[in-house]
Amino acid sequence: MAKIIVITSGKGGVGKTTTSAAIGTGLALRGFKTVIVDFDVGLRNLDLIMGCERRVVYDFVNLINGDSNLNQTLIKDKRSDNLYILPASQTRDKDALTQDGVEKVLEELKLTFDYIVCDSPAGIEKGAHLAMYFADEAIVVTNPEVSSVRDSDRMLGLLSSKSRRAESGERIKEHLLLTRYNPVRADLGEMLTVSDVEDILSIPLLGVIPESQAVLKASNQGVPVIMDELSDAGQAYGDAVDRLLGETIPHRFLEAQKKSLLQRLFGGR
Amino acid sequence: MTAESHSDKLDTDLAFNLKGGMLTMTVIELVRQEPERFARQLAEKVRQAPNFFKDTPVVFSLDKLSDELDATTLAHLLQICRDSGMQPMALRGSEAFRPLAQHCGLVLMLPGRVRDKSGEGERRGAAGPKKPEAVRRETPVAAAPAPVAAEGIPSKVITQPVRSGQQVYARGGDLVVLASVSPGSELLADGNIHVYGPLRGRALAGVRGNTEARIFCQSLEAELVSIAGQYKVAEDLRRHLWKEATQISLDGDSLKIVPL
Ligand SMILES: Nc1ncnc2c1ncn2[C@@H]1O[C@H](COP(=O)(O)OP(=O)(O)O)[C@@H](O)[C@H]1O
Numbered sequence: 069m070a071k072i073i074v075i076t077s078g079k080g081g082v083g084k085t086t087t088s089a090a091i092g093t094g095l096a097l098r099g100f101k102t103v104i105v106d107f108d109v110g111l112r113n114l115d116l117i118m119g120c121e122r123r124v125v126y127d128f129v130n131l132i133n134g135d136s137n138l139n140q141t142l143i144k145d146k147r148s149d150n151l152y153i154l155p156a157s158q159t160r161d162k163d164a165l166t167q168d169g170v171e172k173v174l175e176e177l178k179l180t181f182d183y184i185v186c187d188s189p190a191g192i193e194k195g196a197h198l199a200m201y202f203a204d205e206a207i208v209v210t211n212p213e214v215s216s217v218r219d220s221d222r223m224l225g226l227l228s229s230k231s232r233r234a235e236s237g238e239r240i241k242e243h244l245l246l247t248r249y250n251p252v253r254a255d256l257g258e259m260l261t262v263s264d265v266e267d268i269l270s271i272p273l274l275g276v277i278p279e280s281q282a283v284l285k286a287s288n289q290g291v292p293v294i295m296d297e298l299s300d301a302g303q304a305y306g307d308a309v310d311r312l313l314g315e316t317i318p319h320r321f322l323e324a325q326k327k328s329l330l331q332r333l334f335g336g337r
Numbered sequence: 338m339t340a341e342s343h344s345d346k347l348d349t350d351l352a353f354n355l356k357g358g359m360l361t362m363t364v365i366e367l368v369r370q371e372p373e374r375f376a377r378q379l380a381e382k383v384r385q386a387p388n389f390f391k392d393t394p395v396v397f398s399l400d401k402l403s404d405e406l407d408a409t410t411l412a413h414l415l416q417i418c419r420d421s422g423m424q425p426m427a428l429r430g431s432e433a434f435r436p437l438a439q440h441c442g443l444v445l446m447l448p449g450r451v452r453d454k455s456g457e458g459e460r461r462g463a464a465g466p467k468k469p470e471a472v473r474r475e476t477p478v479a480a481a482p483a484p485v486a487a488e489g490i491p492s493k494v495i496t497q498p499v500r501s502g503q504q505v506y507a508r509g510g511d512l513v514v515l516a517s518v519s520p521g522s523e524l525l526a527d528g529n530i531h532v533y534g535p536l537r538g539r540a541l542a543g544v545r546g547n548t549e550a551r552i553f554c555q556s557l558e559a560e561l562v563s564i565a566g567q568y569k570v571a572e573d574l575r576r577h578l579w580k581e582a583t584q585i586s587l588d589g590d591s592l593k594i595v596p597l
């Protein structure tokens with residue numbers, strides 16, 4: 069049975085697209101046929117992060133309008149045979165997506181894919197609503213700051229009342245993904261800690277992705293950071309995918325790196 | 338969370354009406370835990386007034402019980418009640434009984450929530466001379482202003498977190514929230530409000546002017562609390578019993594906040 073997973077947050081710039089690329093790629097690398105759908109009409113950048121921007125011909129809106137078919141529109145990833153990208157339209161505005169149109173496309177994708185990962189735009193308006201409406205599971209991406217947590221809380225309220233599952237008395241399975249986490253700053257009280265965020269949102273923690281140089285480097289190269297298996301962020305995303313698939317793995321990168329004796333003797337941060 | 342409790346959607350076509358009313362409940366105040374004796378004495382009462390017990394909602398009160406009650410004994414006692422046609426709804430007792438209540442699938446009512454009217458039940462002849470397990474009738478405090486008699490208003494019970502941007506209103510009765518109440522959300526009730534997770538949003542009890550309404554919460558971290566229009570905001574609340582289990586009531590013109 070195909071599963072629709074929405075990557076959502078309310079707030080912009082928290083790491084939804086980075087996460088969609090990483091989780092989608094991780095699922096594909098583990099053998100699941102996966103498509104990542106960019107719902108951010110007008111602000112398309114999933115294809116940049118996936119490094120396939122030069123191969124975009126048709127987009128989500130063309131597909132909905134019947135200008136193109138699925139085969140013509142889906143972009144196959146170069147790294148994995150299991151992975152496809154459905155790019156957003158760069159030129160159209162967000163009203164070009166309709167609920168019926170989205171449903172039709174998702175139903176068609178369900179026939180061939182195991183996982184449909186929906187990269188939501190920011191906000192709680194139409195685009196974000198359409199991205200989450202048909203979801204079976206939701207990964208709520210949150211940064212360790214009060215405004216981001218508040219927006220995620222609001223999104224959780226919408227998931228539990230305004231989604232198709234909610235309307236038919238079912239629940240969307242919710243996961244919390246805390247990204248851009250900096251344990252040093254959390255210890256200093258400059259950011260919320262993992263337990264602060266868990267306490268406020270009270271949903272299961274899928275993973276904690278550290279603030280990492282590797283993310284910027286990966287996105288500049290058009291390679292999802294999960295492919296950088298030596299990096300902290302890549303490993304943290306890998307763990308998150310395994311947890312999504314039901315494994316129980318301890319959380320990593322939650323603590324500030326202990327200073328060595330030499331570092332302590334010679335000061336500095 | 339259901340769609341009707343959400344403020345984002347303006348839904349004017351009513352799918353139901355909430356009616357005000359008073360709900361009378363029988364309280365079984367347990368004095369000793371001897372299932373055999375309990376069953377025997379209860380059977381005797383049922384024999385005296387069979388209709389009185391049929392489908393009667395009952396609250397199991399543990400206030401008078403001095404020794405510890407285990408889940409097996411309680412389950413046994415509840416089964417005896419059910420076999421006699423009663424419907425156990427809630428457990429009344431201190432916070433310590435919460436696990437027990439949950440285990441038996443009952444709502445926990447903290448003491449003080451209901452006012453006893455013990456004399457009355459006896460006058461109705463349902464009970465003879467006082468027996469160890471006295472069966473008495475009493476009326477919940479949550480009497481709504483609407484005078485629709487005997488048409489019980491079930492409390493509105495919310496089991497999922499109330500999230501930022503959501504609003505829940507218990508018209509005509511009490512609101513019970515078993516999960517957390519986030520900042521940016523709002524609880525409204527004509528009667529009392531009970532919150533068993535942290536209360537971090539707004540809570541307005543007695544919104545149609547019931548000055549007897551109260552707010553009970555496990556952890557007071559609210560943005561605002563109000564009873565019948567008298568309110569306090571977080572800035573004031575922070576000074577006293579912040580993050581503590583509290584009971585908030587109206588004392589004249591001001592809010593009284595005391596530990597639970
Ligand atoms: N773990 C991280 N460490 C450092 N930078 C990150 C991390 N996650 C995301 N970013 C950066 O944050 C910015 C916003 O990320 P993006 O995934 O586009 O967010 P959204 O899709 O939610 O708007 C990008 O510049 C991205 O490189």
Ligand SMILES: [Mg+2]
Nearest residue numbers: 084085108188
């Ligand atoms: Mg994005």
